[in-house]
Amino acid sequence: MNYLMKISSVCILLLASFVPTTVATNKYTVKACTAASLGDTCTLQVVGTKNVAQPVTGTGHCDETVDQKGSVTWADLTLSEGKVLLVEVETHVSSQTSNAGFFVRPTRLTRDWGTANVANKKATFYLAATGQFSVEFASQEFWGGDAALSFDALMLFVNPGADPVPLGATVISDSDSSAPVDLGPNKAYVFSADNSYDWGADKVFKVHDNTQVYFEAGAHVRARIVQTEKKVDNVLISGYGTLDAHYDLEPDVVGVSDDATHQTIGIYGKNIHVVGLTIVNTNPKCGVWGYCLNINANWSPIGVQGDPFGADELQDQTMPAPTYKARQAHCQEKNMDDSANTNFDNCPTSHTDGQLVSYVKCMTWQMGQDGINAGKYGTVENSFVRVIDDAIKPWDSHGVYKNVTIWQQALGWPINFGWWNWNQPDVGTVVEDIYVIHNHNWHTSGGWPETASGQCTIGGIYGSGSVKSGYKLKNIFVETAASCAIGLEISKSAYSRHPTSDGCVGSIVDMQIDGLFFDEEFKTGTGYNNFLSGEASPYTACVGDLKGEIKNLNIASNVAGRALGASDFTMPNAGTVPGLTFTTAVDPHAVPLSKYELHSNKNAYADFGAKGEIDTAGVTVAGVQQCIERCHSDWSCDCVVFQASNNKCSKRRGCGGVESFDDDVNYDVYVRKGSEGGGPQGIMVGGGGAVRSSRLSVLVGVAVGGVVLAMGIVM
Numbered sequence: 001m002n003y004l005m006k007i008s009s010v011c012i013l014l015l016a017s018f019v020p021t022t023v024a025t026n027k028y029t030v031k032a033c034t035a036a037s038l039g040d041t042c043t044l045q046v047v048g049t050k051n052v053a054q055p056v057t058g059t060g061h062c063d064e065t066v067d068q069k070g071s072v073t074w075a076d077l078t079l080s081e082g083k084v085l086l087v088e089v090e091t092h093v094s095s096q097t098s099n100a101g102f103f104v105r106p107t108r109l110t111r112d113w114g115t116a117n118v119a120n121k122k123a124t125f126y127l128a129a130t131g132q133f134s135v136e137f138a139s140q141e142f143w144g145g146d147a148a149l150s151f152d153a154l155m156l157f158v159n160p161g162a163d164p165v166p167l168g169a170t171v172i173s174d175s176d177s178s179a180p181v182d183l184g185p186n187k188a189y190v191f192s193a194d195n196s197y198d199w200g201a202d203k204v205f206k207v208h209d210n211t212q213v214y215f216e217a218g219a220h221v222r223a224r225i226v227q228t229e230k231k232v233d234n235v236l237i238s239g240y241g242t243l244d245a246h247y248d249l250e251p252d253v254v255g256v257s258d259d260a261t262h263q264t265i266g267i268y269g270k271n272i273h274v275v276g277l278t279i280v281n282t283n284p285k286c287g288v289w290g291y292c293l294n295i296n297a298n299w300s301p302i303g304v305q306g307d308p309f310g311a312d313e314l315q316d317q318t319m320p321a322p323t324y325k326a327r328q329a330h331c332q333e334k335n336m337d338d339s340a341n342t343n344f345d346n347c348p349t350s351h352t353d354g355q356l357v358s359y360v361k362c363m364t365w366q367m368g369q370d371g372i373n374a375g376k377y378g379t380v381e382n383s384f385v386r387v388i389d390d391a392i393k394p395w396d397s398h399g400v401y402k403n404v405t406i407w408q409q410a411l412g413w414p415i416n417f418g419w420w421n422w423n424q425p426d427v428g429t430v431v432e433d434i435y436v437i438h439n440h441n442w443h444t445s446g447g448w449p450e451t452a453s454g455q456c457t458i459g460g461i462y463g464s465g466s467v468k469s470g471y472k473l474k475n476i477f478v479e480t481a482a483s484c485a486i487g488l489e490i491s492k493s494a495y496s497r498h499p500t501s502d503g504c505v506g507s508i509v510d511m512q513i514d515g516l517f518f519d520e521e522f523k524t525g526t527g528y529n530n531f532l533s534g535e536a537s538p539y540t541a542c543v544g545d546l547k548g549e550i551k552n553l554n555i556a557s558n559v560a561g562r563a564l565g566a567s568d569f570t571m572p573n574a575g576t577v578p579g580l581t582f583t584t585a586v587d588p589h590a591v592p593l594s595k596y597e598l599h600s601n602k603n604a605y606a607d608f609g610a611k612g613e614i615d616t617a618g619v620t621v622a623g624v625q626q627c628i629e630r631c632h633s634d635w636s637c638d639c640v641v642f643q644a645s646n647n648k649c650s651k652r653r654g655c656g657g658v659e660s661f662d663d664d665v666n667y668d669v670y671v672r673k674g675s676e677g678g679g680p681q682g683i684m685v686g687g688g689g690a691v692r693s694s695r696l697s698v699l700v701g702v703a704v705g706g707v708v709l710a711m712g713i714v715m
C-alpha cells in the first residue's frame with residue numbers, strides 16, 4: 001500500500017456525507033484596459049473572474065487529507081501585439097492589506113518590467129506581454145511554513161487574441177443527451193458562452209479527424225474531450241473558455257471512462273492542438289487519478305470493447321516481469337507484450353505534425369490528477385499547471401516543454417520522470433524555462449514515495465525497460481520554498497513498471513540539468529532529501545544500458561548562491577550513479593546590482609523613507625545579491641534594507657528620497673532604480689511569453705467569463 005492509497009481509503013470512507021457546493025465569494029475585483037503604451041492611461045473596466053475555494057465547502061473533501069486549503073481566483077485577459085494592459089486588483093479578503101504583504105508576483109521572465117503601485121487593498125500595474133502572473137497577499141514567512149497551504153491567490157492569464165470562430169461552426173447543444181457525443185469528422189463546432197453545459201454527470205465528447213472545437217470566451221463546459229480508440233489526425237481545440245471535469249467517471253466503459261480515458265482532454269493521434277483553454281477538475285470528491293491533458297498516444301494501448309485496459313496491469317509486481325497482454329500499442333514500436341507494432345497510421349513523425357499545447361491553463365482540485373503530457377514530438381509552451389499530483393510528465397522522445405509555470409500543490413513532482421514507454425528508446429526531450437512559483441510537496445514528501453527520495457522538484461521512481469537518454473533540462477527556476485532538488489531512483493520493482501521480459505530496467509543516460517535555480521535553501525524536514533540511485537541489484541541478464549544506472553548525469557545548479565554537490569545527496573548505491581558531475585549555474589536573469597542605488601549607512605522603514613514594510617522582521621539571505629533578487633521578484637517592493645552583520649534583508653515599498661532615510665551604520669538601503677515613490681514606471685515592453693504562431697489575431701480587448709483509485713494509482 002502506498003501513501004496515495006492510504007489517503008484514498010480515508011477519502012472513500014468520507015464520501016458518503018459529501019455535498020458539493022459552489023463557492024461564489026468574490027475575493028478580488030480585477031479591472032483592466034488596453035493602453036497604447038506604458039504610462040498611458042485608459043478607462044478601467046471590470047473583468048470577469050472565476051474562483052474555486054479549497055477545500056470546497058463540505059466534509060470529506062480529498063484536498064483536506066493533504067491539508068491543502070486556500071483559494072484561487074483567476075481571469076483570462078487578452079493582450080494584442082504592441083499594446084499593454086493596465087490592471088488594477090483589489091482584494092476583498094479581510095486579512096489582506098498591502099501591509100500584510102502584497103505580492104504582484106512576476107517570474108524571472110517578467111520581473112524586469114517594473115513595479116506596482118500598491119495602496120492598502122489595491123495594486124495597479126502594467127502587463128506588457130503574454131504569460132501568467134500571480135497576485136498574492138501573504139506575509140513573507142509563508143513561503144516556507146504551513147501557511148503556504150492555505151492562502152488566497154489570484155492568477156491573471158494574459159493571452160494573445162483568440163482564434164476566430166469560423167462562420168458556420170455548429171453551436172454545440174447543451175441538451176444533447178447522447179453518450180458520448182461525436183464531434184466530426186471534417187467539421188467545426190463552438191461551445192457558446194450563452195449555454196450552460198452541465199449534464200449533471202460525466203459527459204464525453206469524442207473527436208474525429210479534421211475537427212475544430214472552439215470555446216467562446218467565458219464558455220464553461222462540464223465535460224471531457226476524449227478519443228483513445230483510434231488515432232486521429234488534425235484536431236484543434238481552441239479558445240478562452242473552461243473545460244471542467246466535475247463529475248465522477250462511470251467505471252470502465254471503453255473509450256469513455258476506462259483507464260485509458262482518465263483525462264479531461266485525452267486524444268491520440270497527430271496534429272492535435274490545444275490552445276488557450278482553461279482545463280479544470282472541480283470534482284470536490286476524492287480523486288480518480290488522471291490527467292488534465294494527456295495527448296501522448298503512448299500512454300495506453302488502443303481500447304478494445306469487452307476488455308478495458310487497466311493501469312494496474314502496469315503495476316503487477318510479478319518478478320522478474322509479469323506476462324503482459326498482447327494489447328495493440330497506439331504509436332509505440334512494440335505492443336504491450338513486446339511484439340512488434342506494425343500500425344503507425346497517424347503517429348507523429350516530427351515536431352511539425354506532433355501535438356501543440358499553447359496558452360493552456362490546467363488547474364485541478366482533485367487529488368491524483370496530473371498536469372500535461374504531449375507525447376512524442378509534442379510541444380507544450382506558455383502554459384500554467386496547478387495540480388495535486390505531477391505537473392509535467394516528459395517521458396517520450398523529442399518532447400519540448402518550454403515556458404511552463406508550475407504551482408505544485410501538496411502532492412506530486414513538478415517535473416516527473418517516473419513514467420515511461422514500454423520498451424523503446426526514449427531520447428532527446430527538452431524541458432526549458434520552467435517557473436515553479438509554489439512547491440508545497442514538502443508537505444507529503446516524508447511519506448511519499450517509499451524511499452528516502454522525497455518528492456523533489458525533478459524526479460520519480462523509474463521502472464521501464466526503455467532506456468532514457470539525452471534529456472536536457474535547462475533553466476528550471478524554483479521561486480519558492482522547496483524540499484529538495486532531485487529525487488530520482490531507478491528500480492526493477494517500481495510501483496508502476498514495464499521491465500523487459502528479463503526484468504531489466506533501462507538506464508537514464510546523459511541527462512543534463514543545465515541551470516536548476518532555487519531562490520531559497522531547501523526547507524528542512526524529515527523523510528526526504530536529494531536522492532539518486534540506480535537499480536542496486538539488476539538481474540544477471542541485465543547488462544549495458546539495461547543495468548538501470550543513472551549514467552553521466554550533469555547537474556549545474558545554484559541554490560541561493562551555492563551549487564549542489566555530492567554531499568547534498570543521499571546516494572545509497574553510489575556505484576549505480578557513474579559519471580555524476582556538479583557545476584555552478586549562472587542565472588541568466590540575475591539582477592545586476594547596478595539596477596539598485598546603494599545608500600550606505602541608512603535604514604528605511606515606515607515614515608522614514610518608506611510607505612510600507614513588506615517584511616517587518618526581515619529574512620536571512622546569503623548576501624546582497626539574494627536580497628535585491630527578493631525585491632525584484634515582488635513588484636510591490638521598491639527598496640530593501642540589508643544588514644550585513646547578520647545578512648538580514650527587509651523589503652520596503654514606497655521608498656522616498658535619500659534625505660528621508662534614517663542614519664544608521666548597521667544598515668544599507670538599496671533602492672530599485674526607476675521606482676522611487678512606487679508606481680509602474682520603468683516598465684519595458686516585451687520579455688513575456690512568445691506570441692503564438694501566425695494565428696494571432698487582432699485585439700479582442702479584455703474579455704472573460706467569469707478513487708476508485710485504490711488498485712491503480714498512477715503517477
Ligand SMILES: *[C@@H]1O[C@H](CO)[C@@H](O)[C@H](O)[C@H]1NC(C)=O
Pocket residue numbers: 402403432433687688689690691
Ligand atoms: C520563453 O519565453 C521568452 C519570452 O517570450 C523567450 O524569450 C524564450 O525564448 C522562451 N523560451 C524558450 C525555451 O523558447
